[in-house]
Amino acid sequence: MTAPLAGDWQELFAPCAPDRARATIELNVVRRDGQPFLLLPTQARLASRSLALYPAQTTKARAAKLLFNFALRLGLKPRLEKIPLPLADDDPFARFLAETAKVTGGIFPRFAILAGNPRAEGRRFVFLLFDAGGRPAAVVKAGSSGAARRMLTHEEHFLQTAPPQARGLPKLRATLNSPRAQAFALDFFGGHPPRLDDTGPLAELLTSWVAAGRLVAIKDLDAWQRLVAAAADRPLPGPVRALADTQVHATLAHGDCAPWNVKVAHGKWTLLDWERSELAGVPGWDWFHFVMQPAVLVRREAMPGLLTRFERLLAGEDFVRYARHAGMAGSERALALAYLCYRTRITRQTEGLEALVALEHAATERWFSATG
Numbered sequence: 001m002t003a004p005l006a007g008d009w010q011e012l013f014a015p016c017a018p019d020r021a022r023a024t025i026e027l028n029v030v031r032r033d034g035q036p037f038l039l040l041p042t043q044a045r046l047a048s049r050s051l052a053l054y055p056a057q058t059t060k061a062r063a064a065k066l067l068f069n070f071a072l073r074l075g076l077k078p079r080l081e082k083i084p085l086p087l088a089d090d091d092p093f094a095r096f097l098a099e100t101a102k103v104t105g106g107i108f109p110r111f112a113i114l115a116g117n118p119r120a121e122g123r124r125f126v127f128l129l130f131d132a133g134g135r136p137a138a139v140v141k142a143g144s145s146g147a148a149r150r151m152l153t154h155e156e157h158f159l160q161t162a163p164p165q166a167r168g169l170p171k172l173r174a175t176l177n178s179p180r181a182q183a184f185a186l187d188f189f190g191g192h193p194p195r196l197d198d199t200g201p202l203a204e205l206l207t208s209w210v211a212a213g214r215l216v217a218i219k220d221l222d223a224w225q226r227l228v229a230a231a232a233d234r235p236l237p238g239p240v241r242a243l244a245d246t247q248v249h250a251t252l253a254h255g256d257c258a259p260w261n262v263k264v265a266h267g268k269w270t271l272l273d274w275e276r277s278e279l280a281g282v283p284g285w286d287w288f289h290f291v292m293q294p295a296v297l298v299r300r301e302a303m304p305g306l307l308t309r310f311e312r313l314l315a316g317e318d319f320v321r322y323a324r325h326a327g328m329a330g331s332e333r334a335l336a337l338a339y340l341c342y343r344t345r346i347t348r349q350t351e352g353l354e355a356l357v358a359l360e361h362a363a364t365e366r367w368f369s370a371t372g
Contacts, residue, residue, distance in 0.1 A: 009125045011144045012144055013091055014088050014092070015088075020086075021086030024086045025084070025111075026085070027041065027082065027113070030080060037115055038050070038054060039112060039115070041111070048073055049128075052190065053128050057193070057294065057297075093180060093183065096185075097109055097129055100137070100173065110129075110130045111127045111130065113125055113127055114126040114128075122148040125142050126139060128188065138187060139186045141155075142183035149182045154277070155275040155277065156175060161279065162277075166252060167205055168269050169274070170189065170271075171186070173186060173187060186272075189265065191265030191270075193259045194259050194269070196299075199290065199316075206322060209252035210251045210325055211249055211280075212325060214250045215250075216280060217247050218245070218248060218282065221280055222280070223342065227345065234345060236338075236341055239368045240338045243331060243334050247327065248283050249283060251282075254271055256273055258289060283323075284322075284336070291309065292309070292359075293352075295309050297351055303358055306362075307366065337367065
């Protein structure tokens with residue numbers, strides 16, 4: 001008997017008794033910290049290809065992924081928990097997966113699932129669909145809770161309305177909004193995440209997002225207004241408050257620009273997971289995030305190292321050039337501190353929050369001790 005799984009990915013599908021199912025798909029369950037993390041096809045070849053869903057970052061995680069993939073390629077079958085998924089013929093979400101994968105004849109596609117963080121509000125699930133020949137055909141992002149639907153709606157709207165010439169954005173293929181599930185489909189992007197210190201292409205990409213002819217006061221940006229509203233409970237440092245009337249060039253903003261949300265193929269960067277995106281965002285924040293998130297979550301650097309890394313980022317030649325282009329030259333440190341305030345007051349990520357709070361205090365003291 002299969003143990004019940006924690007999480008709500010099965011709620012995307014209509015309930016179906018096994019004796020009434022058009023098809024039953026079996027999935028192998030890989031757990032992390034006791035929770036379902038990856039759900040893989042039982043066929044070793046498809047399971048191996050499904051590991052592309054997991055952008056392992058730490059040395060330990062990369063080694064585990066490599067060994068697991070090696071075992072699958074040798075035809076070994078790791079002893080994993082299995083779960084059957086009976087699919088009804090009239091299930092809207094199952095039909096959406098089949099249409100997106102372009103399988104015909106009333107069959108359902110094979111797929112893998114990357115389960116979102118079970119502790120995060122609005123948990124979403126990423127499906128990798130395979131076509132009839134076993135090749136990756138598309139990616140579907142889906143959720144069922146109210147919070148998940150709001151984030152999916154935001155991401156879908158952003159991808160529909162972002163400037164069509166913007167670099168690094170995926171294109172929407174199809175959408176679904178049913179009583180049980182909300183989802184959208186994208187092309188499958190192969191490739192690999194960039195190296196943690198690979199900021200050369202990042203500089204080009206973020207510079208291309210800046211609307212150099214469009215000045216905006218920071219106080220008029222949505223992200224800034226959210227930050228100010230949150231400051232009622234925890235006041236902002238003086239140098240951050242003083243930024244309100246500063247004018248910068250508006251920029252597209254990803255909102256979670258980290259190496260694990262990037263795919264690099266043939267030198268081309270494509271960013272995924274745009275649920276925190278802004279059509280007019282604060283310049284510099286995506287760059288700060290790309291460098292500092294891995295330092296906090298992957299390298300787990302101590303406070304002196306984090307602060308030194310941040311200062312080297314701000315003084316780097318590429319960033320100095322970007323700051324001039326974005327109209328933020330002279331305000332780099334205040335905007336860096338504002339980024340930390342946003343992460344500790346608004347985003348409040350489930351991991352690394354204590355380190356970011358400490359970094360905010362250390363940066364305030366070292367950079368602005370004379371001004372408070």
